[in-house]
Every structure is written in C-alpha cells, then in structure tokens.
Amino acid sequence: MRPVSFTPETVPGPDAPLRAALRYGLIGLGVLVVAAVVVATAVAGTPGLWGALLGAAIGGGFILTTVVAVLLGAKLPPSTAGLVMLVSWVGKMLVALLVIAVLNQFDFYSRPALFFTVVGALLIVLGAETYGVVSQKVPYVTTRAGDDETASEQE
Numbered sequence: 001m002r003p004v005s006f007t008p009e010t011v012p013g014p015d016a017p018l019r020a021a022l023r024y025g026l027i028g029l030g031v032l033v034v035a036a037v038v039v040a041t042a043v044a045g046t047p048g049l050w051g052a053l054l055g056a057a058i059g060g061g062f063i064l065t066t067v068v069a070v071l072l073g074a075k076l077p078p079s080t081a082g083l084v085m086l087v088s089w090v091g092k093m094l095v096a097l098l099v100i101a102v103l104n105q106f107d108f109y110s111r112p113a114l115f116f117t118v119v120g121a122l123l124i125v126l127g128a129e130t131y132g133v134v135s136q137k138v139p140y141v142t143t144r145a146g147d148d149e150t151a152s153e154q155e
Contacts, residue, residue, distance in 0.1 A: 015074050020132035022067045028128030029060040032120055040113035051110035055117025058099060063125040065092045 013019075033056045040048030069088035073081035103109070 015071060017133040017136040017138060018067060018071050020136050021129035024128040024132035025064050025067060025125045028124045029056060029121060032056060032124050036117045036120060040110060044110040044113055047108060047110040048113045050108055051113025052117045054103065054109055055114040056121050058096065059118040059121025060125055062092055062096055063122060067129060
C-alpha cells in the first residue's frame with residue numbers, strides 16, 4: 001500500500017462518513033418517494049398516493065433521525081452522546097407508535113401502499129446510508145514497528 005499525503009484543505013473531517021450517510025440517505029429516500037408514488041397511485045389511485053407519502057415519511061424519518069442524532073451528539077462527551085442517542089430512540093419509537101395509532105382510525109390511505117413504502121424506505125435508506133459511510137475515505141495514521149514515539153510526538 002502506498003502512502004497518501006493530504007493537504008489540510010483536502011483532509012475530510014471526522015464527521016464526513018455521517019454527512020455522506022445523511023446525503024445518500026436523503027437521495028435514496030427522494031428516489032423512493034417518486035417511485036412509490038408513481039406505482040401506488042397507478043395501482044390504488046389517490047389512497048395509494050397518500051399511503052406512499054405517509055410510508056416514506058414514517059420509514060425515512062425513522063431511519064434518518066438516527067443519523068441526525070449521531071451528528072448532533074458527535075462532538076459531545078460520550079455519556080452525553082449516549083443520552084442523546086437513547087432519547088432520540090425512545091422519542092422516535094413513541095412518535096412512530098403515536099402516528100400509527102392515529103392513522104389506524106382513518107381510511108383515506110392504502111394500507112398496503114403504506115406498508116410496502118415503509119419497508120422500502122427502511123431498506124433503501126439504510127442501504128444508501130451504509131454506502132455513504134463505506135465509500136468515504138477517512139485518513140488514519142500508523143507508526144512504524146518498534147517506534148516508541150506517539151503520533152503527536154512525531155509532528
């Protein structure tokens with residue numbers, strides 16, 4: 001493996017993988033919304049349209065909330081970051097249950113369209129986020145074998 005040098009302007013920040021995950025997740029969700037709306041409207045009409053829009057909002061919002069919470073908690077101390085993650089998880093679970101409970105009372109949307117769009121959003125957004133994280137090049141430093149100096153002492 002050959003050494004790679006970076007100028008300070010080209011070194012990605014420590015949150016670059018998470019930003020890429022958010023970017024690719026939003027792109028994947030946008031593509032899913034268009035495809036789901038077209039297919040569900042063609043199959044079920046206006047109820048299919050509403051089912052696809054609601055499913056994309058529920059599924060995409062549920063997954064993208066995690067990336068946003070991690071980005072917000074990245075610069076916090078570890079215990080506070082853990083608290084942010086726990087609160088965001090509990091909050092999105094409560095919101096999802098509340099939304100489903102409220103939607104259960106109505107019949108203006110297609111339930112199959114909602115179900116398939118939620119499942120599609122979970123799979124597509126998670127896949128897009130994974131691609132965003134894995135595709136990022138994040139520099140790391142290794143020292144030569146036998147060196148007693150740390151990386152900060154070598155500068």
